[in-house]
Amino acid sequence: MKFPVKIFLIVLPLYMTVVSYVYIWTFLLCLESLKGVRVLVTGASTGIGEQVAYHYARLGAQIVITARRAHALNKVAKKCQDLGAQKILYIPADMASPAEANRVVEDAEEQLEGLDYIVLNHIGPSPYRMWDGDVDHMRWLMQVNFHSYVQMTQKALPALEKSMGSIVVVSSLIGKLCSPYALPYIATKFAVNGFFGSLQHELAMKQSNVSVSVCILGFIDTDSSMEKTKPYPAREAAWQVVKAGALRQSEVFYPWYTYYCTLIRDWFPYFRDLRSVTSYRD
Numbered sequence: 403m404k405f406p407v408k409i410f411l412i413v414l415p416l417y418m419t420v421v422s423y424v425y426i427w428t429f430l431l432c433l434e435s436l437k438g439v440r441v442l443v444t445g446a447s448t449g450i451g452e453q454v455a456y457h458y459a460r461l462g463a464q465i466v467i468t469a470r471r472a473h474a475l476n477k478v479a480k481k482c483q484d485l486g487a488q489k490i491l492y493i494p495a496d497m498a499s500p501a502e503a504n505r506v507v508e509d510a511e512e513q514l515e516g517l518d519y520i521v522l523n524h525i526g527p528s529p530y531r532m533w534d535g536d537v538d539h540m541r542w543l544m545q546v547n548f549h550s551y552v553q554m555t556q557k558a559l560p561a562l563e564k565s566m567g568s569i570v571v572v573s574s575l576i577g578k579l580c581s582p583y584a585l586p587y588i589a590t591k592f593a594v595n596g597f598f599g600s601l602q603h604e605l606a607m608k609q610s611n612v613s614v615s616v617c618i619l620g621f622i623d624t625d626s627s628m629e630k631t632k633p634y635p636a637r638e639a640a641w642q643v644v645k646a647g648a649l650r651q652s653e654v655f656y657p658w659y660t661y662y663c664t665l666i667r668d669w670f671p672y673f674r675d676l677r678s679v680t681s682y683r684d
């Protein structure tokens with residue numbers, strides 16, 4: 403074997419070991435630092451948001467959860483308590499109302515005496531079918547899935563700036579790929595990705611203390627999942643969301659293939675578009 407090849411074979415595994423070691427330690431330290439952190443999780447009455455709340459509870463965080471259904475939030479809150487949350491409160495609120503979005507952040511900040519993480523996760527229900535031209539539904543969904551995220555961010559930024567906190571945004575692969583049957587939902591997720599991806603730049607330019615993590619998820623096994631073929635577990639998706647915030651990662655992808663989908667989406671546009679045209683039968 404030639405000398406440079408030998409050196410490469412020794413140095414590469416060594417390098418990989420050191421990098422993995424540093425990554426694992428950084429991660430463990432970050433997890434440890436989540437004990438007692440003040441977190442607001444939206445859309446936490448079910449699905450991924452519920453699982454995010456449980457992860458934070460296991461890590462001993464102080465949590466405020468929100469969604470519309472008080473009885474469902476109450477159940478989640480009780481489980482968070484059992485799992486070890488330092489503090490758990492719930493605020494029933496409808497994000498279709500701009501005033502409610504502001505109130506939730508204000509109340510959470512007051513109850514927790516500040517804020518370290520805000521996890522924006524809620525989505526309003528939207529039918530999985532061809533767009534029927536319903537502009538009112540589009541407008542309503544924009545308020546719930548996008549404008550309320552912007553509002554809550556604006557309201558929470560001063561507190562997050564103080565605490566060197568994080569905004570964690572739960573988004574979707576179909577907020578990056580155009581696709582049929584869920585136009586209003588897709589439009590809101592494109593807006594979310596565009597806004598928060600750009601906010602990352604502006605905060606960096608201002609040397610802000612606040613990090614923004616955008617979590618791009620594929621099909622996850624929650625009640626509202628639009629694809630029932632091979633969904634990935636909500637608990638694992640939620641863990642990726644918690645990890646992204648703790649490590650202040652700008653963008654994370656789950657499951658792994660979503661990253662490659664965004665990379666190659668424009669390589670073969672003809673075949674990409676052919677699939678949706680041929681899949682529609684009226």
Ligand SMILES: NC(=O)c1ccc[n+]([C@@H]2O[C@H](COP(=O)([O-])OP(=O)(O)OC[C@H]3O[C@@H](n4cnc5c(N)ncnc54)[C@H](OP(=O)(O)O)[C@@H]3O)[C@@H](O)[C@H]2O)c1
Pocket residue numbers: 444445446447448449450451468469470471472474495496497498522523524525526527546572573574575619620621622623624625626627628629
């Ligand atoms: N599941 C998937 O396959 C998948 C894939 C990619 C990305 N994601 C993303 O993951 C996140 C969570 O999705 P999920 O599947 O867990 O959704 P989900 O199971 O439908 O949960 C949605 C949550 O939002 C709340 N909500 C609905 N309308 C609301 C309103 N008007 N005001 C306040 N809260 C409202 C719901 O609670 P109430 O009904 O009690 O209000 C619920 O807690 C979303 O951002 C979604 O885009 C999901």
